Amino acid sequence: MAYAGRHLTSIEINSTFYGAQKPASFAKWHDATPDGFIFSVKAPRFATNRRVLGEAGESIERFLNGGVLLLRHKLGPINWQLPPTKRFDPADLEAFLSLLPRKIGGQALRHAIEVRHDSFDCPQFHSLAEKYGVAIVLAGDSVYPRIEQSTAPFIYARIMGTRSENSSGYAERELDAWASRILQWAREGREVFLYVISGFKERNPAAAMALIGRVRLSSTPPPGEPATASASRPLRPRSGR
Numbered sequence: 679m680a681y682a683g684r685h686l687t688s689i690e691i692n693s694t695f696y697g698a699q700k701p702a703s704f705a706k707w708h709d710a711t712p713d714g715f716i717f718s719v720k721a722p723r724f725a726t727n728r729r730v731l732g733e734a735g736e737s738i739e740r741f742l743n744g745g746v747l748l749l750r751h752k753l754g755p756i757n758w759q760l761p762p763t764k765r766f767d768p769a770d771l772e773a774f775l776s777l778l779p780r781k782i783g784g785q786a787l788r789h790a791i792e793v794r795h796d797s798f799d800c801p802q803f804h805s806l807a808e809k810y811g812v813a814i815v816l817a818g819d820s821v822y823p824r825i826e827q828s829t830a831p832f833i834y835a836r837i838m839g840t841r842s843e844n845s846s847g848y849a850e851r852e853l854d855a856w857a858s859r860i861l862q863w864a865r866e867g868r869e870v871f872l873y874v875i876s877g878f879k880e881r882n883p884a885a886a887m888a889l890i891g892r893v894r895l896s897s898t899p900p901p902g903e904p905a906t907a908s909a910s911r912p913l914r915p916r917s918g919r
Contacts, residue, residue, distance in 0.1 A: 683711035686886055688718060688754060690836075690873045694746070695720040695759065701745030708749050716754040718790075718834070718871055719746055727761050732773025747785055755788040755834055755871060757815060762794040762822070766803055775810040790815050790834040790871075794822045804829060818856075820876070832869040840877030840885050847878065847885030857892035864897075 682689055691707075693699060707717060725737035746753065758778070778789045791807060792815035804827040807814050813830035817823065819839025837856065840847030848856070856872070863870045872889065874882040 688716040704748040718754040759792040766797040838876035846888040847881030
């Protein structure tokens with residue numbers, strides 16, 4: 679974790695999707711990373727892989743009170759990933775979104791929802807996510823629906839197209855294109871969390887670092903020119919699943 683903290687700006691914790699983590703682990707991750715580092719966290723599948731989402735209240739409460747808040751100011755958005763078989767049910771989804779608290783004990787919480795069925799790509803879903811201030815995860819370079827609707831003050835993207843033949847996971851032009859999108863979102867005043875997952879996993883760290891380098895270079899004004907305003911943390915790439 680300390681190594682990642684020196685080379686990346688954020689990590690999406692994936693292990694929380696599969697099972698509960700010890701509170702001491704969250705505290706250790708907090709202490710092992712520098713100030714300004716952010717951890718996004720995948721919510722447990724026990725809350726999202728269910729027939730009736732609106733009945734997930736107990737699982738949600740157990741997760742949020744299970745130590746994740748020990749990340750304190752380093753806690754980023756929580757990603758609630760639905761299974762590919764889950765279809766859009768407006769009433770059930772709204773019941774679920776209403777269960778996601780925006781604050782616990784004075785600590786603000788941010789939420790993102792990752793959907794993987796085409797039925798969610800509709801205006802009614804966009805409106806519900808915006809109503810509750812939940813970001814719709816943008817699934818890039820994947821077989822999943824790519825929904826680019828902005829519904830929260832931040833962007834949450836997961837790109838999945840790294841390949842073995844590219845040393846940085848992506849071709850140069852592809853990295854340039856994603857960096858350009860990141861900078862555009864930041865200019866719009868949105869904080870951007872972009873994670874490099876799946877694909878050829880061995881190349882994901884290199885892709886994340888290549889994107890960080892491009893964004894930092896583009897965000898640096900020429901000598902003698904004043905810095906321009908942008909999102910406070912314009913990029914949060916990581917490697918992972």
